[in-house]
Amino acid sequence: MLLIHPVLQLLATLAALYALWLGWSRFRSLHLGAAVRFQRPRHILAGKAALILLLLGLASGLVTVRLAMGGWLVSETHGPVGLACLPLILLGLASGLYLQRRPAPRRLLPLAHGLNNLVLLGLALWQAFTGLGWLRGVTGW
Ligand code: HEM
Ligand code: HEM
Numbered sequence: 001m002l003l004i005h006p007v008l009q010l011l012a013t014l015a016a017l018y019a020l021w022l023g024w025s026r027f028r029s030l031h032l033g034a035a036v037r038f039q040r041p042r043h044i045l046a047g048k049a050a051l052i053l054l055l056l057g058l059a060s061g062l063v064t065v066r067l068a069m070g071g072w073l074v075s076e077t078h079g080p081v082g083l084a085c086l087p088l089i090l091l092g093l094a095s096g097l098y099l100q101r102r103p104a105p106r107r108l109l110p111l112a113h114g115l116n117n118l119v120l121l122g123l124a125l126w127q128a129f130t131g132l133g134w135l136r137g138v139t140g141w
Contacts, residue, residue: 002068005061006135012053013124019046020121023114030107044100047117051093054124058082058089078130081123088120 022043028034061082066072073079095113099106135141 001064002135002138005057005064006131008053008057008060009124009127009131012050012057013121013128015046015050015053016117016121016124019043019050020118022046023117026110027114030110044096047092047096051089051096054085054089054120058086075134078127078134081130082127085120085123085127088116088123092117092120 022039025036026038026040026043029036029038062072062079065074065079073083092113095109095116099110099113
């Protein structure tokens with residue numbers, strides 16, 4: 001049971017890295033004037049997979065810790081930083097869905113969307129670092 005959350009979050013982080021890789025071409029064409037193709041449907045699919053997995057993973061982390069360790073937010077920083085990801089996940093999803101459903105020539109909203117998700121990915125990578133250390137402690141690897 002302790003492994004469900006780390007596995008979900010590792011998959012989420014990989015999907016987010018892929019979404020960022022695809023979004024990078026959009027950044028180059030929108031802001032750097034490069035003539036590169038943006039694989040929009042694939043970006044949307046990878047982005048949704050990443051953010052939905054992050055949401056499920058966040059909930060599973062909280063619930064597993066409650067069940068296995070008998071309390072909410074018992075970790076020093078991993079839990080609070082994980083909770084701080086929640087607004088970023090929701091903003092990333094809301095802005096992404098808006099950009100998907102109302103396509104129009106814009107620069108500012110895609111940039112804010114990209115920056116929000118970049119910060120989120122940075123936090124997810126930090127969580128992988130602190131989370132793997134914790135997992136090692138809990139499972140005695
Ligand atoms: C971790 C997940 C995600 C990352 C890292 C990410 C990253 C990015 C980046 C860097 C851009 C280029 C922005 C710019 O340079 O101005 C972009 C654009 C875009 N993203 Fe995402 N994104 C994610 C999730 C999503 C989701 C879930 C959706 C849809 C539901 C989505 C839809 C879009 C669309 C439609 C654009 C193009 C906007 C336009 O052409 O005006 N993204 N994203
Ligand atoms: C791949 C990276 C990650 C690893 C290896 C990891 C590892 C862990 C471990 C071992 C636990 C203890 C419970 C369990 O094993 O199910 C945990 C709890 C938790 N994780 Fe992660 N995690 C990762 C990423 C994330 C991310 C990205 C978030 C937030 C979006 C997050 C949020 C949480 C929360 C909120 C808890 C509950 C902590 C508490 O109640 O004190 N984790 N994590």
